Amino acid sequence: xxxxxxxxxxxxxxxxxxxxxxxxxxxxxxxxxxxxxxxxxxxxxxxxxxxxxxxxxxxxxxxxxxxxxxxxxxxxxxxxxxxxxxxxxxxxxxxxxxxxxxxxxxxxxxxxxxxxxxxxxxxxxxxxxxxxxxxxxxxxxxxxxxxxxxxxxxxxxxxxxxxxxxxxxxxxxxxxxxxxxxxxxxxxxxxxxxxxxxxxxxxxxxxxxxxxxxxxxxxxxxxxxxxxxxxxxxxxxxxxxxxxxxxxxxxxxxxxxxxxxxxxxxxx
Amino acid sequence: xxxxxxxxxxxxxxxxxxxxxxxxxxxxxxxxxxxxxxxxxxxxxxxxxxxxxxxxxxxxxxxxxxxxxxxxxxxxxxxxxxxxxxxxxxxxxxxxxxxxxxxxxxxxxxxxxxxxxxxxxxxxxxxxxxxxxxxxxxxxxxxxxxxxxxxxxxxxxxxxxxxxxxxxxxxxxxxxxxxxxxxxxxxxxxxxxxxxxxxxxxxxxxxxxxxxxxxxxxxxxxxxxxxxxxxxxxxxxxxxxxx
Numbered sequence: 143x144x145x146x147x148x149x150x151x152x153x154x155x156x157x158x159x160x161x162x163x164x165x166x167x168x169x170x171x172x173x174x175x176x177x178x179x180x181x182x183x184x185x186x187x188x189x190x191x192x193x194x195x196x197x198x199x200x201x202x203x204x205x206x207x208x209x210x211x212x213x214x215x216x217x218x219x220x221x222x223x224x225x226x227x228x229x230x231x232x233x234x235x236x237x238x239x240x241x242x243x244x245x246x247x248x249x250x251x252x253x254x255x256x257x258x259x260x261x262x263x264x265x266x267x268x269x270x271x272x273x274x275x276x277x278x279x280x281x282x283x284x285x286x287x288x289x290x291x292x293x294x295x296x297x298x299x300x301x302x303x304x305x306x307x308x309x310x311x312x313x314x315x316x317x318x319x320x321x322x323x324x325x326x327x328x329x330x331x332x333x334x335x336x337x338x339x340x341x342x343x344x345x346x347x348x349x350x351x352x353x354x355x356x357x358x359x360x361x362x363x364x365x366x367x368x369x370x371x372x373x374x375x376x377x378x379x380x381x382x383x384x385x386x387x388x389x390x391x392x393x394x395x396x397x398x399x400x401x402x403x404x405x406x407x408x409x410x
Numbered sequence: 411x412x413x414x415x416x417x418x419x420x421x422x423x424x425x426x427x428x429x430x431x432x433x434x435x436x437x438x439x440x441x442x443x444x445x446x447x448x449x450x451x452x453x454x455x456x457x458x459x460x461x462x463x464x465x466x467x468x469x470x471x472x473x474x475x476x477x478x479x480x481x482x483x484x485x486x487x488x489x490x491x492x493x494x495x496x497x498x499x500x501x502x503x504x505x506x507x508x509x510x511x512x513x514x515x516x517x518x519x520x521x522x523x524x525x526x527x528x529x530x531x532x533x534x535x536x537x538x539x540x541x542x543x544x545x546x547x548x549x550x551x552x553x554x555x556x557x558x559x560x561x562x563x564x565x566x567x568x569x570x571x572x573x574x575x576x577x578x579x580x581x582x583x584x585x586x587x588x589x590x591x592x593x594x595x596x597x598x599x600x601x602x603x604x605x606x607x608x609x610x611x612x613x614x615x616x617x618x619x620x621x622x623x624x625x626x627x628x629x630x631x632x633x634x635x636x637x638x639x640x641x642x643x644x645x646x647x648x649x650x651x652x653x
Contacts, residue, residue, distance in 0.1 A: 179452045183454050184453075184580065192457075194454075195450040198450060211465065212465065213463060214465075215464065215465035219468075219472060222554075226557070236486055243483070255559060257475075258472060258476035258483075262472050264500075265472060284533060287533070288534060291533045292533075302501060305499060306502075312483060313487050314483050314485060315485050315487055315491075318489070319492065320499055323496050323498045323506065327509070328518075330514030330519050332519070347489065348489070357525065408497045
């Protein structure tokens with residue numbers, strides 16, 4: 143009895159990690175050495191986007207405020223809440239509105255899912271802007287990171303489009319007129335304005351075609367585009383030399399080192 | 411082999427910090443490798459753990475908000491009944507506020523297009539890379555350019571004043587510009603040796619800082635005004651005024 147109780151949960155986990163099945167899934171092997179920990183990143187299709195090491199001062203809260211991480215967090219929440227919402231939603235008029243009402247009164251936890259999806263969407267737009275300004279004031283957009291900044295601008299636009307297309311889906315007065323106001327701006331483009339407006343909405347005004355188009359963009363095309371660009375965005379952090387703060391920039395955390403840090407050296 | 415080699419060889423001997431690494435440094439690039447032995451941590455588990463904790467805290471906060479506040483849902487969409495005011499999502503209200511002052515082709519197409527282009531171009535501008543105080547070099551020339559840009563921008567922002575269709579409050583977009591321009595003039599009259607920490611700070615700000623701060627200031631002011639201070643007919647209301 144006493145002998146068995148000395149085996150704790152960690153031991154069972156270690157045993158599990160040594161099994162053939164586990165080893166066939168995770169190729170980095172077992173062990174807690176620096177090498178194994180590096181392999182855990184490098185040998186994983188998702189994690190290999192990241193560098194295996196990072197500067198310690200970049201892990202402090204004041205360096206980044208974790209704004210990029212948090213933005214990605216809202217994206218994960220939006221995917222996790224968006225898929226169950228899709229199960230109950232028909233992108234047709236006026237069924238879309240009835241389905242949205244059902245989230246309030248019929249679907250179990252429907253109200254909570256819709257609330258979480260909506261507030262997370264607002265949070266994502268806010269966090270993307272905050273992330274952009276923080277990166278700017280840190281000077282982290284400077285070479286060799288200039289192209290990752292451009293990808294960030296693309297991600298900002300994708301985020302705005304994601305939020306904007308999602309805005310129409312409840313098909314209530316708020317949604318309808320917000321999209322009407324927004325899409326009218328497209329008509330102001332010289333020469334092609336009305337054509338663009340028509341293509342966007344599938345008609346001359348917000349109607350059932352617009353709802354379907356916005357639905358497809360919101361649930362399929364834009365999330366996939368976001369995922370692709372997020373992957374490049376993360377990967378470029380590694381390729382461009384890891385998270386970085388220019389030491390002469392304001393609000394830089396006090397660094398222990400004294401000499402200047404060249405760009406693109408470490409953690410490739 | 412008495413002539414000087416054009417490279418030096420070194421080896422990082424701290425095996426705990428880095429795998430064995432031999433570097434060959436040509437003289438031209440030696441500045442690139444004059445690097446601090448910066449303390450590094452491993453992504454797994456340290457960075458990933460922090461990221462997961464950060465996302466968990468965010469999730470808890472958003473779940474609490476979702477439990478407490480319901481997402482708005484109004485009546486069924488009715489194309490025959492326009493609400494007054496009809497507002498875009500909050501992040502476009504800065505744009506909508508500008509549409510109140512300028513013709514759609516300016517406020518809806520030209521300005522946002524220029525903003526996106528400017529954002530993309532930022533890191534490719536040499537002036538931004540230097541990160542020197544704006545007025546520390548070529549002071550006279552740069553001041554002259556600054557005055558021309560500031561006056562031009564002010565005229566552009568005051569343009570709605572002469573448009574009879576726009577009534578009051580045209581200065582919403584103008585005041586932030588005025589404040590930033592004032593700070594820039596103060597910066598041009600400050601030196602990095604100033605006894606005031608604030609003026610030392612201003613003197614060291616590069617051009618990119620001023621442009622971005624002006625943009626951020628305008629964005630926040632226009633969005634806040636569009637969200638909280640606009641009522642029926644896009645007229646001015648106070649946030650506490652019901653309409």
